[in-house]
Amino acid sequence: MTAGVPGSASFRCRLRPGCPGAPRNLFRRVLVLMGEPAVLGGATVNLKITAAATITAAALLAPQLHAQTLDVPALPAPIPGPSTEGQVLELDLITAYEMAMSRNLDLQVGRFSIASADANIHSASGVFDPNIGIGASGDWTRTPSTTILEGSLVPEYRNTRFGIGVDGLLPTGTLWSADFGTNRFETNSTFYFLNPNWTSDLNLAVTQPLLRGFGTLVNRSGIVVARNSRAQTAEAFEMLVVDTLRQVESSYWNLVAARRAVQVAEQSLALAERLLGETQERVKVGTSAPIDLVQSEAGVATRRQALITARNVASNAEDVLKTVLGFDQPAEWLTKIETTQTYEFAPFLPDLASSIETGLEKRPEIRQQQLSSEILEYYVRMARNDVLPSLDLQASYGWGGVGGKGETVDPITNEPIVVNDGFPDSMDQIGNLDFPNWRLGVQLGIPIGNNAAQGRLAERRFEYDRSVVEMAALHQDIIAQVRIAVRALEDGAAAVEAAVASQQLAARNLEAEQTKFDNGLSTNYQVLQIQEDLAQAELALIRTYLDYRKANIGYRVATGTLLDFLDVGIVDPGQPDIPNDYWKDVEWLQFDDFAGSADTAVPVANLAPAP
Structure with missing residues (x-):
């Protein structure tokens, strides 16, 4: 029955x-x-x-059960x-x-x-939260002169620095940053024709792992x-x-x-x-x-x-x-x-x-x-990635500017030149992209033996x-x-x-x-x-x-x-739902290593899906 x-x-x-x-x-x-x-x-x-x-x-x-569901x-x-x-x-x-x-x-x-x-899910997503940093500092020095090249018997130097920056991590493993800083310099030396002067710079930088640490597999692990x-x-x-x-x-x-x-x-x-x-x-x-x-x-x-x-x-x-x-x-x-x-x-x-x-x-x-x-299968894939050597692409690009107060002589016309712009002039130079700078490089690291990573993988x-x-x-x-x-x-x-x-x-x-x-x-x-x-x-x-x-x-x-x-x-x-969990469904970003990233049975992005 x-x-x-x-x-x-x-x-x-x-x-x-x-x-x-x-x-x-x-x-x-x-x-x-x-x-x-x-x-x-x-x-x-x-x-x-x-x-x-x-x-x-x-x-x-x-x-004799009730007719409606007990929630x-x-x-x-x-x-x-x-x-x-x-x-x-x-x-x-x-x-x-x-x-x-x-x-x-x-x-x-x-x-x-x-x-x-x-709450732990929200906490884990915080690894992709951008960070904002603001700083200010100053210093003053006064030392006796030991050479006529210092431009003063008792040279004095005063620096006042201000800076603000933001940086963060992307699910691909990309470390990015954007920094702006300015420094006001003043001295009693006669050799500086811009005194005081303002030196400002704006820099954008990225560091992208290409092997170990690359992709959403590793960086979304938390x-x-x-x-x-x-x-x-x-x-x-x-x-x-x-x-x-x-x-x-x-x-x-x-x-x-x-x-x-x-x-x-x-x-x-x-x-x-x-x-x-x-x-x-x-x-x-x-x-x-x-x-x-x-x-x-x-x-x-x-x-x-x-x-x-x-x-x-x-x-x-x-x-x-x-x-x-x-x-x-x-x-x-x-x-x-x-x-x-x-x-x-x-x-x-x-x-x-x-x-x-x-x-x-x-x-x-x-x-x-x-x-x-x-x-546990996900941990295996992470361990496979950890066995790889590190290969990082590093790049930065920025602009600089200088402003201040002072007098000098035009070397061609011998006419006096009076400068009285200061900080706004340095910002105009950055805004006009007058003085760019850049840097590009790669860094390779190969562990000899790699016993620790191999042991973790096993x-x-x-x-x-x-x-x-x-x-x-x-x-x-x-x-x-x-x-x-x-x-x-x-x-x-x-x-x-x-x-x-x-x-x-x-x-x-x-x-x-x-x-x-x-x-x-x-x-x-x-x-x-x-x-x-x-x-x-x-x-x-x-x-x-x-x-x-x-x-x-x-x-x-x-x-x-x-x-x-x-x-x-x-x-x-x-x-x-968390705001930082993006790019998780892009398959080519789910990289662990060249041998096994394509044949894993369980899509990592869909592990532990929300019910």
């Missing part, structure tokens, strides 16, 4: 006795109401006992305050999901991890790694959501089962107390010996102890659920949780081959390992090869998990059938033994023993239902379909 989608007609039909395909015998044997007759093989037996475990007749399998934010959000304090909180499973998804503290930590990864890390963090958050949902499921039904166990213990104690009362009446009328009271009293004491233990287990189970739901205020812990979820049983037998295929496709661990392998290749083996091991592990999960469903359905039959037979056995005891054909010890058998059968039935419910959720986890099954969606705005 295959599972339907919650809310679909086929799914609802299987949940109602009498529908085509519904397990009629199972429902007829499970649906035993407190104080009502039970139908067993066509015979009606009026059960005077109250089998608390049969309240769980609708087994813990198919929650889980992937980024930090305000944590809702407590809805009740010191009161009773009626809680169905959907409300439990919603509370856990909004208040669970582990999820909050996971959200901050994603926000931190987003961004690529940050994006990959963010994608892995998102997958880890999905796994955290899945684990939290499973914890909600487990803790919710553990609480339900624990409280059913309390009811079983209460009913067992009630049966023992009734037997004690009947024994006391028999002793009074002389049909039983006083020694029979000892067995009955011992049975009551034992069941009271079992009831205390069951209540303690139920209290602990409630605290575990509160922890998963995110109760973090002392007042919230005073709230009593009343579980209200209805549950129904329908055997679910998935196909093993398709389940394995689904698990290998949808498990977030697979995607996370793929991202890890991609970034290390990166081994790391990548290891990730391939780790992926194969992960596939193997997921296949094993799916197989175990499918078998758990198959065995669990049979176990439920057997546990229901065992509980019903134990109830009939106690009814028969009680009748024999009333007719003087049985002893207190035998009745107490069969009462204990019934209690154990009821507890076993509860555990079987719980195990089947866990097996169903475990199957969804193993196949990576729990979020779809529970209709839970993670709202992730995706990776942030």
Whole structure:
């Protein structure tokens, strides 16, 4: 039998006795109401006992899910305050999901991890941010003269410098800069005909790596790694959501089962107390010996102890659920949780081959390992580039200008020339491009031996090869998990059938033994023993239902379909856009070395894409 989608007609039909395909015998044997007759093989037996475990007749399998998707934010959000304090909180499973998804503290930590990864992407893109520098300085010197060529007995020199510049790095590895500077010089030397004078210059320079350090592969490494890390963090958050949902499921039904166990213990104690009362009446009328009271009293004491233990287990189970739901205020812990979820049983037998295929496709661990392998392959390409020699092209171009105040004589006409322009004249010369200058060169560096780079390349290749083996091991592990999960469903359905039959037979056995005891054909010890058998059968039935419910959720986890099954969606705005991440899609710029840049399987520019 295959599972339907919650809310679909086929799914609802299987949940109602009498529908085509519904397990009629199972429902007829499970649906035993407190104080009502039970139908067993066509015979009606009026059960005077109250089998608390049969309240769980609708087994813990198919929650009545809400019609709309439960959205889980992937980024930090305000944590809702407590809805009740010191009161009773009626809680169905959907409300439990919603509370856990909004208040669970582990999820909050996971959200901050994603926000931190987003910030890391912005931080990594800062390597391409331009830098502006502004400087000003001055100096003054006065020294005694040692030669007549200094133009003064005690020469004095004063310099005042101003400068501004901008530089940056491009994704191709290009270092660029633009600098403007000016210097005001003044002296008492008679040999300077421009005094004071202004010397200004404007220079543009680039340094372009042609081998090692060239291209977007190397220079965008910080961004690529940050994006990959963010994608892995998102997958880890999905796994955290899945684990939290499973914890909600487990803790919710553990609480339900624990409280059913309390009811079983209460009913067992009630049966023992009734037997004690009947024994006391028999002793009074002389049909039983006083020694029979000892067995009955011992049975009551034992069941009271079992009831205390069951209540303690139920209290602990409630605290575990509160922890998963995110109760973090002392007042919230005073709230009593009343579980209200209805549950129904329908055997679910998935196909093993398709389940394995689904698990290998949808498990977030697979995607996370793929991202890890991609970034390790990226590291291999970077290491290949690092093995290359360095070959840098260096070029600069600029203009200069000079201005100042002074007098001189035209060497041709012998007429005096008076200069009184200063700083504006030097700027005019730069603006008119009167005095250009340029520089062009290459610089080659070849490491002898290159052991460090070669060792790093070998290390990166081994790391990548290891990730391939780790992926194969992960596939193997997921296949094993799916197989175990499918078998758990198959065995669990049979176990439920057997546990229901065992509980019903134990109830009939106690009814028969009680009748024999009333007719003087049985002893207190035998009745107490069969009462204990019934209690154990009821507890076993509860555990079987719980195990089947866990097996169903475990199957969804193993196949990576729990979020779809529970209709839970993670709202992730995706990776942030950054202004400096350009030229990433130009293939010829994705250079690592001449041997392997063209045959890499994974496009580096698309590593860890934004979801």
